Amino acid sequence: MQKRWIIVPIVVLAAVGGLWQISKAKCFQLVGDVVCRVETQRKIVALSFDDGPTPEGVDAILPILAKYDASATFFLIGSRMERFPGSAEKLLAAGHELGNHSYTHQRNLLKPQSFYETEVNRTQALLQTAGSDTRWFRPPFGKRLIGLPLAVERADLLTITWDVEEQPEKFDGNPRAFASDIIARVRPGSIILMHPMYRHNQTARDALPLVLQGLQERGYEVVSVSRLLDAAPD
Template sequence: MNSERIKTILLRIGLLLGIVACVLTIFVNLASLRCFNALFDATCSVATTRNVVALTFDDGPSRNVSAVLPVLARHDAKATFFMSGQKLEKNMDAAKLILSSGHELGNQAWSNQVMEDRPQNFHATEIAQTDALLREAGVPKPDLFRPPFGIRSVGLLWELHQADYRLIMWDVSDNGRREAPPQAYANAILAQVRPGSIVMLHALGTDDTQARAALPLILAGLQEKGLKSVTVSELLEARGK
């Protein structure tokens, strides 16, 4: 084989490897997008004709659960609380109170760290440790997962598939509004919400006083719109109905 032939073959191999690398890079970047579904079914909202939405609370549990649950009860609203394993371990009674009040719990990993650029065993451990505590709290088969900060990776998606979890994202959130006055906070949420929405709220932290003050305003606004807050599992059951 002459040198020109070898150069041509090497050039083609180089081009092919370059194309493969570009495709993989694009795929990995797409996997990190909040509602990209080609690699894994990420639910940001549900198509439904029913007037239901799902309120979700991140970074739980905490002692502030006792301030949130009565507000939900007064408005006959159900919600889903995503649990950080480290916080759940210290606040098991709060988690059990959430369940006994008719709400549901989801997995938000163990340490509430960004789950990107991590070794594969990191994802598996983060999911499994919190899963075990959710079962201890009273969840028979945990299957709802929300990644900390909403950041996804191919490795995380693979582990969720292996653990038979559903990836729950959102189409309405309080990001960028957590310091807003309660009425402005509530108005921003209500302006975006529609039937089938999944709403992400942060109301359980020590500094989330504005969110807790806005919660009754949000719930009253949903009722004025004819929308009922249900758990994520109930919302998923309404898909296509």
């Protein structure tokens, strides 16, 4: 009897720990499909930007992408789209793709189902109004268990994560090292994640041209998520 009192909390802790790991897994989720990269021999990678839009971020990033003839997918937060009207349209007009990054950018765990549905559908409606018919959803912080993926599936969207993420905590203030670190981890079919929208992320903005230049020197084509998925073999 005594043993059981020890075993029960251990089992509960292990289960909670397991669910925590699953909730942040990049290439696996409990409901619906997730894409974290594609299998291809071709030197092609997708570039994705999360959060925002912010007018300063959009104005800083667009000329850099244009200079390197690169296209990207911008995962936007619905409440930010409302705060900065016209930003999403500007990204589309420049030939880039949009994705859904929830409405309020919270950790989508332990919430009622109606919360997840609102987070997904409200932003999807805003994206459609801006002129985007995107099918891509990215969970804030990559976090999801069952409720959020269910809402994503019901909205006929697909979860897109990433396999190469910037490391600002290691390389803040050093755009060259920041960029080299990303380039070193990229392989054919990768999906890169960067956060250049916010004012305090100057290092990411300064690193962006170096990332694009480095990838081009290595023969990579830098495209949106849709174009990467089109390039993948069936």
